Amino acid sequence: MRRFSLSARLTGTFVVITAVCFSVAGFLLYEALSKRIYSQDETNLVLSVRHLRRFVAELESPDDLVLHQDRLVAGILGDTANALRVARTDGRALFEYNPSKFPLPSQSAVPAHQRITVLDIRSWRGPDNTDIRGVSAIATLKDGTPVSITVARSLADRAALLSRYRRDTAMALLSGMLAAVLLSYVLVRRALRPLRAMADSAAAITAQRLSTRMPLEDAPTELHVLAVALNDMLRRLEEGFDRVWQFTVDLAHDLRTPIGNLRGANEVALARPREAAEYEALLGSNIEECDRVSRTIESVLFLARAESPQYALQRVVIDANQELQRIADYFEGISSDAGVMIHIDAQATVFADRDLFRRAVSNLLSNALRYTAPGKTIDVLARKTEYGVSLSVENPGPGIEPAHLDKLFDRFYRVDRSRSNSATSTGLGLSIVKSIMELHGGDVVAQSELNQTTRFTLLFPRVSIPE
Ligand SMILES: Nc1ncnc2c1ncn2[C@@H]1O[C@H](COP(=O)(O)OP(=O)(O)OP(=O)(O)O)[C@@H](O)[C@H]1O
Ligand SMILES: [Mg+2]
CATH class of the missing domain: 3.30.565.10 (Histidine kinase-like ATPase, C-terminal domain)
Known part of the structure; x- marks a missing residue:
């Protein structure tokens, strides 16, 4: 299995977190914005038709419609995305304002005395598959002529706005991820510096340099615990090595004494010819010294065996x-x-x-x-x-x-x-x-x-x- 460095893993994690947060936030904001825009447009449509119905009801006859076309257009705020048509109930147009020239199909109109609500809004498709919303209502002129008023709005500009917003959000997401990669990489590397210092210290430890200790000053809490544990381990190892060293020195010393005795006594005996009894005594004491050496060796071997985990x-x-x-x-x-x-x-x-x-x-x-x-x-x-x-x-x-x-x-x-x-x-x-x-x-x-x-x-x- 491939091994990734801790920096790479942490950086990857931060980037994923950033991507998820940005995406969720971007999606929620987008949803809220589009809902707000569409509901505002729908409210405006309903308000415009209500206003126009009241205005038209005050006109004497269909001819007045043309006379007051400016005020009619003002009723839809003169927005070029909007269209207005006033027609007879048989469909013949009396007045039409439609700068964007999108289709205005005749549709069921809200009866004269019925209140207009957003539920009366219909939607249809215009050129280039654009979304169009509109509402129609019947108004009665003073001479009793019923006319249908249709106000519609093309949502092409809204779609363009939202698509721009989506593009900007995607750019923000990409920039955020890039910033997360750079920032988290730099910060993680800095945060892991004490770990590298510990690795350097550990690399410098040898059997001769067991007094080295892990640096504790800059270590964060988690690494502090590790460094303290490692330092304890090093202390125990150092003590163990010291004991082994001391043991070796003592052993050498303890073997040197009987061997020195043996050599000295033999040298003295050889200095001049001696009686058989003297040689016998010398051999007797030689055997005693040999016993002592072999006892020491046997004891040391026993201790070494007893310490082996396989005993x-x-x-x-x-x-x-x-x-x-x-x-x-x-x-x-x-x-x-x-x-x-x-x-x-x-x-x-x-x-x-x-x-x-x-x-x-x-x-x-x-x-x-x-x-x-x-x-x-x-x-x-x-x-x-x-x-x-x-x-x-x-x-x-x-x-x-x-x-x-x-x-x-x-x-x-x-x-x-x-x-x-x-x-x-x-x-x-x-x-x-x-x-x-x-x-x-x-x-x-x-x-x-x-x-x-x-x-x-x-x-x-x-x-x-x-x-
Ligand atoms: N009963 C005791 N009374 C007084 N001192 C004692 C007694 N037992 C042990 N010691 C002391 O403890 C030391 C260590 O004892 P240990 O048995 O380890 O070594 P040793 O008797 O000197 O050598 P070895 O047992 O290998 O012949 C002894 O040298 C002695 O000074
Ligand atoms: Mg003893």
Whole structure:
């Protein structure tokens, strides 16, 4: 389908509107004018015949008609479009005034004492098919002679006037349309200038120049809404790009540390010959660094996959108590080494992806274990709530300052970088928890009181479980 520009469409619309308005107005004015002219002419005909009948009735005999022909002609106002004939009732003419020489056929006349009205007007055709209207009436002279008076008018001049009027209206219509084309094109182009400015701004946007914004100053209301929406979108894109950029920088930084460690330790070891035990220790620490790198890579890959729209959850019904016990068993070794107890109180079933559920809870537990002092207990609680299921992991410990709480779920975010930058910390654990909860349509919330307790709560929304 052919695409017309907005200017062309709007201009076309204005031209059609102008044409319709001009045509309707022109037609109505034409109708009113022609009706007025014809009714005026008909009234004049009736008035003339009435006047002439009164005048003729005062004459003595037919001879007086010729004597008073000037006054007779004055009775029809001497208009050359008019004709007058006074005849005997047998049709013989006594007096005739007909400068335009159009036919005056004898016709039924209004009887002497009957009032003449426009309904008595007859019409017929003259030369060149012109329209002629006339009326006849009987008058009685003083000597008792009845005569018929006929007054007629050719409407040729009226037809010419109206045809001129039609031509002028058509010209006005054409000029109006031309003016509408020009004016609307200029005005529409001017009105659309802010749109072009927005298109120019949009064309200038690249991944490196996401700080560009749509101009808002001259934008009319409708475009203002669009520009604001586009600017919001650009802001979100810019934030997204910034996050990706920051993520790349953090990732590079986090991979550089273990690789630097690896290289440094190996260089030092190679500087001189060493005992087998030293080489063994070196290889052991190399493996630890490699583990850290592969953990980071695995976490990053998981986060990337979890963000892809195609990620398919394999939800199953999970008995929270059973599953949590299993996870706690898995942590048994670490917790007993740390002298920390894990207490589970769970009465709920969760409809979730089993692997992801384990992963989320494990991440929270491993954090809690890291910050819980020996002899203390970590409480894991799962309950059915109005919202769905809430599962919290709470541990006594140093707590987290309120300023950090919001940022904990950002990738690579660690409260104390120097302290937690050990081989066990990648700073991705909580962002993975957040991704998992988002995949389940739920959320994760952090609460902490300094030097008291820290609690992370997973909120699984209520979902209808398929049969
Ligand atoms: N229970 C907790 N008590 C105090 N601080 C915590 C607790 N859980 C997490 N944090 C803080 O939140 C930060 C981010 O945690 P996250 O799990 O994302 O990363 P990490 O534990 O440092 O690394 P990873 O989980 O990848 O090994 C931690 O570095 C720590 O500072
Ligand atoms: Mg962690």
